[in-house]
Structures are given as structure tokens and as C-alpha cells.
Amino acid sequence: MRRKRFYKNVKRNQTWTEAVQGREIDFADKYADNGVYSDKFDYLRPKQKPKSNKKKLKKKLKRFFRALAAVFISIAVVGAGYTAMDVYMIRHRMPNPDAVESEQQMQDVSQVSLNLKSEYIDIVSLDGADMLSAVLSDADLHSFSSVAFDIKRADGTVAYKSNLANIHTYGATAFPAAQFQKSVDELNRANVFPVAVVCCYADNIVPAADHTLAVLNDDGSLYEDSDGNTYLNPDSEDVYGYIRDIIEEIYNQGITAFVLTGTDLPAEISGSYGDGFKPLADRLYSDIGTGLKFVEAVHAQLGEKSAEEKNDEISKKIKNDLTVNQVYFITTSADKYLIKEKLEESGIVSFILADK
Numbered sequence: 001m002r003r004k005r006f007y008k009n010v011k012r013n014q015t016w017t018e019a020v021q022g023r024e025i026d027f028a029d030k031y032a033d034n035g036v037y038s039d040k041f042d043y044l045r046p047k048q049k050p051k052s053n054k055k056k057l058k059k060k061l062k063r064f065f066r067a068l069a070a071v072f073i074s075i076a077v078v079g080a081g082y083t084a085m086d087v088y089m090i091r092h093r094m095p096n097p098d099a100v101e102s103e104q105q106m107q108d109v110s111q112v113s114l115n116l117k118s119e120y121i122d123i124v125s126l127d128g129a130d131m132l133s134a135v136l137s138d139a140d141l142h143s144f145s146s147v148a149f150d151i152k153r154a155d156g157t158v159a160y161k162s163n164l165a166n167i168h169t170y171g172a173t174a175f176p177a178a179q180f181q182k183s184v185d186e187l188n189r190a191n192v193f194p195v196a197v198v199c200c201y202a203d204n205i206v207p208a209a210d211h212t213l214a215v216l217n218d219d220g221s222l223y224e225d226s227d228g229n230t231y232l233n234p235d236s237e238d239v240y241g242y243i244r245d246i247i248e249e250i251y252n253q254g255i256t257a258f259v260l261t262g263t264d265l266p267a268e269i270s271g272s273y274g275d276g277f278k279p280l281a282d283r284l285y286s287d288i289g290t291g292l293k294f295v296e297a298v299h300a301q302l303g304e305k306s307a308e309e310k311n312d313e314i315s316k317k318i319k320n321d322l323t324v325n326q327v328y329f330i331t332t333s334a335d336k337y338l339i340k341e342k343l344e345e346s347g348i349v350s351f352i353l354a355d356k
Helices: 028-033 052-093 130-140 165-170 180-189 235-252 277-288 311-317 336-345
Strands: 117-120 146-152 158-159 173-177 193-200 259-262 293-302 324-331 351-355
Touching: 028 351, 117 193, 117 336, 130 180, 146 235, 146 336, 165 235, 173 180, 173 293, 180 193, 193 235, 235 259, 259 277, 259 324, 277 293, 311 336, 324 336, 336 351
Parallel strands: 117 146, 117 351, 146 193, 158 173, 193 259, 259 293, 293 324, 324 351
Antiparallel strands: 146 158
């Protein structure tokens, strides 16, 4: 049988292909005629217009203003951050930045100098989540470091639910805060300093119930001032115990700052009794301790004119000469938030603001 033969590749690419001749074909060759280039359809092609200087300038300006805006936005964000931080520090600082004068006084609250920027509120405003939230929001918005509220009012009524037997005996509780302890805890958590206002000797409830605790006339009848108000007797041990027990009960519920009002009897009888802020405060410190602070209320009233830009009523009525144990208790018929700004501009750093 004849053996099948196969082709070999020994001479591959030597005889089967031809050498490259001429030049590479260009795309434009289809428009060439005998080597002469002609594009009769060139006018139909879309032409790329050269960029004008105006457009280049617009683009440069656009980039510049974008960069400038980014710089201003960065500055604004940083400024807002610092402002927010300052507001936070002001709102959440202790109400008395210069309170502690030495390390030894840190445990002695009675020696602390309170700079109260306080808004006076009705104690009923502390009841319920919505009302308490409104109080906290208002304090935050207007940079009040504390809120003040009555514990014992000027008419003798007690503004919280007390467990003291005497208060129940005299029927002194009226319009009390239903959730006082809970509200105080919430204020402390929010770093809004709670301040209790106690009207000490002015009282129209207890003297009517027990004449032995009252300031009396020579004939044994109840003494009344020109407005018909009666007073507790500062020299009575039972009166002192009544006031002390109220303050101690509130102190045990988390309040350490007390503003004492009504510590002075009317001028016509004041010299006959041991009234006054200092004797009462010293005795309370001795019995309760120095873990709380008593300050005396210095009352002042400001009218509508106090809110005017060029008015010196504030400087006339408020001399800014308080001692470390005093605070201005200011009632005003003007916008109290505007009055607050005026007080701070005048250098008044310790005050309680109340609507008239």
C-alpha cells in the first residue's frame, strides 16, 4: 500500500506570500483621486468651534466663586459649631461659675456665691411631661441657668404635697405640684438649677388657725398690716420649727438653693421681734447643715420704660451692690426676656425675673 505523504512547513512564508509594497491605506484615501486629496463632503461635517475667551473666563469665575462659597460655608459651619458649644457650656455650667473660692469650700455649699440667672415660674408648671418640657425649652432658649418657684407662698399656702402633720392640720396646702420630686429630678438631669422660694413670716393661714403662732396686738387680736396681711411670730419656737421642717423636707428632695422672702416684719413692729434674714439663716444652717444655701431676696419692680433702649430706670432701682447672700427678685410688667438682656448689659449677674 502506498504511504500517504504530508506537506512540510520548512519553506513556509517564503514562497506562499509576497513582500509588502506601497504604503498603508489611510482613511482619507477614499477621497483621493490619483493621489490628489479631495473631500467634497467636508462642508457637511460638524465643525468644532474654538472656545472663546468669554467662556473660559466664565468657567474660571465659576470655579473661583465655588471655591469662595466653600470657604464661607466652612467658616460658617465652624462658627456655628463654636457658638453652639458656647451656648451648651453656658446652659450646662453651674449657675455660679465663681462659686467655689477654695478647695475647702467645695463641701460647704453655704459658702458658695450663687450667681442666679433665674426665671420665676408657677410650681404647677412642673407637672406633666409637656409643661415641664416647655419650662426646659424656655430656659434653654433664653439662657436661664435656673428656675425659681414658690414652696411657701406669701399668703401662707404650701405649694407641694407635704408629709408634715402641721401642714395638714392647718390646711395650708393649695394648688400643689402633683409630681414635685419627679420634676426636681428631671430639672437636675437637664442641668437646670431648681431654686425654692420660701416666704417665711408673712402668712394668712397659720395665724388664723393658731393665734399662739402669730404676731398679736396688745389686746391679743391678730396684727394686720395696711393690706390686711397677718404674720408669724419670729420669736416663737413653733414658728421656727414650722419653717425649718418645710425647708428640710424640700432639701431632702434634692433642692439645695433657697431664696428666703418675708423675713422682715413691717417697719412699725420689726424692732420688737427677732426677725431678719441673718438670724433665721444662721439658725437653719446650724440645725440642717451647710449642704444647702440660703439667699435673701431683694425686691425690685421695673415698668415698661425699663425695656426702652435709652432708659436708666434699671440703674436707678438696681445698684448692683448685693452681698454674696442676696439676690434681686425683680417683678416687671415689661418683656422679661428683654429685661434680662438689659440686666446683663448692666453687669447684674444674680437675679430672679418674674412677670408682674
